[in-house]
Amino acid sequence: MEGNKRWVSGDLQHPDRDPNRRQLVAQQQEPFGAILSCIDSRVPPELLFDTGLGALYVMRTGGEAVGPVVTGSVEYGPMTSDTPLIVVLGHQRCGAVEAAYKSLRDDKPLPGNLQAIVKALQPAYEQAVREGGGDPVETMARAQVKLTAADLRSNQDLAPLVGKGALAVVGAYYSLDTGKVEVLAGAPS
Numbered sequence: 001m002e003g004n005k006r007w008v009s010g011d012l013q014h015p016d017r018d019p020n021r022r023q024l025v026a027q028q029q030e031p032f033g034a035i036l037s038c039i040d041s042r043v044p045p046e047l048l049f050d051t052g053l054g055a056l057y058v059m060r061t062g063g064e065a066v067g068p069v070v071t072g073s074v075e076y077g078p079m080t081s082d083t084p085l086i087v088v089l090g091h092q093r094c095g096a097v098e099a100a101y102k103s104l105r106d107d108k109p110l111p112g113n114l115q116a117i118v119k120a121l122q123p124a125y126e127q128a129v130r131e132g133g134g135d136p137v138e139t140m141a142r143a144q145v146k147l148t149a150a151d152l153r154s155n156q157d158l159a160p161l162v163g164k165g166a167l168a169v170v171g172a173y174y175s176l177d178t179g180k181v182e183v184l185a186g187a188p189s
């Protein structure tokens with residue numbers, strides 16, 4: 001979050017991006033966080049948190065859609081090397097969420113493998129429909145973050161780590177307009 005403040009203000013440090021750092025982490029890594037974010041070209045985690053080499057595991061899928069391979073990748077750090085933080089990061093004007101919303105609302109499946117993303121986002125769609133609100137796509141994007149973070153927090157592999165205070169699973173939301181990351185749920189106390 002300190003890095004995101006620098007991103008918002010433009011006062012960037014670009015830490016740990018030089019040959020010394022490359023050599024330091026070449027043999028082993030110890031990232032402090034695992035981030036699941038969207039494929040959107042405007043939401044690269046390393047830039048918007050002003051981090052460098054070896055700081056983050058990064059998983060990116062359309063609309064932060066998950067399936068077994070993605071979930072396994074998110075779990076890798078926390079389960080094998082005590083990574084203490086998972087962040088599910090959604091964002092403003094998410095094209096994947098908007099496309100899934102329209103597909104489900106109009107009952108028009110998307111072509112090919114895109115439909116797998118629609119299916120993965122269906123619970124968020126249903127929650128957005130229940131919640132209502134003026135901007136259903138925005139509501140759905142936030143619901144997707146909260147549901148995905150809650151699922152990770154309570155799954156059988158990660159729940160024990162969360163329970164003993166060794167892992168926090170945070171849901172967060174990125175504003176394209178301001179560059180600011182807002183924590184929605186699960187901030188460690």
Ligand SMILES: [Zn+2]
Pocket residue numbers: 038039040062063091093094095096097
């Ligand atoms: Zn997106």
